[in-house]
């Protein structure tokens with residue numbers, strides 16, 4: 001094979017990041033962007049885990065063209081049948097089934113003998129193959145499994161029809177050197193290994209997920225499972241952007257590339273961050289806001305003289321471009337539409353109207369509206385939950401020695417408008433309490449963060465937050481030049497999401513008794 005297959009699991013393992021839950025429309029939007037990014041496989045979800053997840057996988061399978069669409073299934077008949085139902089309409093469906101092979105999992109968690117695990121894995125791979133020509137099998141906790149037993153299971157499931165074998169470093173335990181020898185061992189000890197693609201799935205508990213994945217590639221693995229921004233269970237998975245850019249930048253070492261269009265990387269990272277509500281740390285490799293910033297004088301001097309003195313990748317190779325079209329308060333609807341289209345947004349006339357109204361409001365306050373501002377407006381304006389409750393007025397007063405006080409007017413689903421007033425520890429707290437007294441949805445604010453989208457005193461503030469209600473989390477975002485307004489709009493958006501989930505009867509997803 002002449003390239004590494006990029007298997008993106010942002011929508012499955014990535015969504016297992018605490019607080020990263022996405023609704024079906026958001027998953028579809030991310031899946032479409034992953035297709036534009038050029039990943040080979042999208043793992044769209046774990047269909048048996050909840051009716052929501054089933055629907056999301058089915059929707060993606062029907063709608064997204066190009067990549068293979070995979071669904072996850074435990075090695076159980078009911079999981080595999082449900083997974084097939086969800087992925088069967090894809091252009092190229094794949095069933096990904098898994099079972100642990102480590103003694104620590106088999107004896108403590110599954111209470112299963114090695115023999116039984118092997119025969120169940122074989123039976124379930126056969127069952128999956130009876131539906132689908134593309135079947136991936138993951139020995140879970142493979143890296144802590146006894147090697148000879150692992151190789152025996154791999155040989156048996158390849159015989160049973162598995163087309164990809166995915167070595168899972170479930171707990172992020174292995175080191176790059178050990179990974180290299182484990183993968184070499186597969187090629188040397190498993191006689192039928194040439195009949196399946198070898199894949200790796202590395203977690204980042206010791207910060208070695210990317211290094212382990214690349215080591216596996218050097219040893220002959222030809223598929224890497226990874227996620228945008230390195231999202232995933234606990235410390236996350238190997239980050240897609242780091243793997244792809246390492247293979248690209250160090251072609252001299254790895255000698256093999258991917259099918260990814262790297263110019264889409266930044267856009268995908270921002271979309272995933274916006275929809276999951278999980279910010280990207282500024283110093284994150286490849287996609288952090290500081291990744292291409294040079295602070296020290298000596299570095300700036302070098303880069304100005306010759307870019308390669310301190311830059312190993314071009315910023316534009318990951319999609320970081322400085323637009324020469326600056327929008328401002330005199331820009332019209334046409335200029336806005338053209339710029340948004342250049343940024344990759346396809347807008348209906350109604351979307352354009354709403355975006356234009358927001359743009360005008362911001363342009364009145366800010367001299368120049370940059371691409372990052374436009375992206376914040378789009379995220380804020382077009383990706384909101386249906387507005388069951390609408391905040392139509394908010395006034396706050398605070399200062400020294402005032403008691404922070406907020407008055408809000410909220411339009412109810414009935415069309416009536418209610419006014420409430422509250423005091424708080426600060427203006428945001430007062431506003432949230434006033435909103436609560438109208439909407440009456442008790443919740444816990446788990447995460448609240450605010451950052452400025454661009455530099456300058458007139459910058460847009462982007463607020464991202466997460467609330468928890470009955471064990472389920474909802475995120476909200478808001479952008480405004482006024483921090484309190486941005487905070488209120490983020491809170492309203494999270495509450496509206498919770499109300500929409502409650503009304504749709506999905507506020508408490510039916511989870512299977514064991515998740516991954």
Ligand code: KIV
Pocket residue numbers: 013072098138140141166168169170171201203516
């Ligand atoms: O980490 C893991 O073992 C997994 C498997 C389902 C591949 O996510």
Ligand code: ZN
Pocket residue numbers: 013170201203233
């Ligand atoms: Zn995982």
